[in-house]
Amino acid sequence: MEFYGDYHTHSRYSDGREQVERIAEAARRRGLSEVAVTDHGPQLLVLGVDGLHSYERLLQEVKSLNIPGVRVLAGAEANIIDLEGRLDIPHRLCEELDVLICGLHPYTIPGNIQDGYRLFGSNHLRHLGPGWRRKAVNANTEATIAALENNPVDILAHPGLFFEVDIFEVARACVRKDVLFEINCGHRHPPPEDVEIAFKAGVQFIINSDAHFYDTVGELDYGSYLMQKLGIPAERIANFRFGGDEGWKKKR
Numbered sequence: 001m002e003f004y005g006d007y008h009t010h011s012r013y014s015d016g017r018e019q020v021e022r023i024a025e026a027a028r029r030r031g032l033s034e035v036a037v038t039d040h041g042p043q044l045l046v047l048g049v050d051g052l053h054s055y056e057r058l059l060q061e062v063k064s065l066n067i068p069g070v071r072v073l074a075g076a077e078a079n080i081i082d083l084e085g086r087l088d089i090p091h092r093l094c095e096e097l098d099v100l101i102c103g104l105h106p107y108t109i110p111g112n113i114q115d116g117y118r119l120f121g122s123n124h125l126r127h128l129g130p131g132w133r134r135k136a137v138n139a140n141t142e143a144t145i146a147a148l149e150n151n152p153v154d155i156l157a158h159p160g161l162f163f164e165v166d167i168f169e170v171a172r173a174c175v176r177k178d179v180l181f182e183i184n185c186g187h188r189h190p191p192p193e194d195v196e197i198a199f200k201a202g203v204q205f206i207i208n209s210d211a212h213f214y215d216t217v218g219e220l221d222y223g224s225y226l227m228q229k230l231g232i233p234a235e236r237i238a239n240f241r242f243g244g245d246e247g248w249k250k251k252r
């Protein structure tokens, strides 16, 4: 299996352990020609960047890097903060970044109290019974689809992780909005049955590491395993190297 890029990694600007340059070196060691550093948005408690200025610094830093053979992209993993799908990164900055990922994460500061209750509160209560669970799934699905519709998102991070969603509905929204559906190797998520649903719904996948360490940059084995197990052809994987055609189209 051969991939040319990894588009989801974390540096010390958020909760990763490495400097940007070391991530680029790790990518080169793996034989990748592109890597994106996509630090967590600021409304993720403790783990997020300590302010939007971190992205300005990241943008400067990737410009000044010179790692032969590896193009380093500045990105973000924005948090979905309410049911309207707002992100914790303003549109102006989204347009400046090379790659925009979004996802739902626990310990996110919600955009407002009501949505915080429906989105994050109902997820805490979902174990109380099927009614609560359904409410949580509906809220998570609604927020995710709204985020894809209202923002220039390139990649939906680990769909259904931490927050259960209606995978088919979310996958259809990815197809409609031309958003890549992520197979996240760091979390080994989504499980094969969900990937199969997304495959049948017609999504284009991207296989990422979600690396927080040097050694896990470009670690994409879980994706290779799913491609084989489910018979997903290479042309359905945005970052798979085939026919010399490299580089998927970002929205900016």
Ligand SMILES: [Zn+2]
Residues within 6 Å of the ligand: 077, 103, 105, 157, 158
């Ligand atoms: Zn994430």
Ligand SMILES: [Zn+2]
Residues within 6 Å of the ligand: 008, 010, 077, 210
């Ligand atoms: Zn991540």
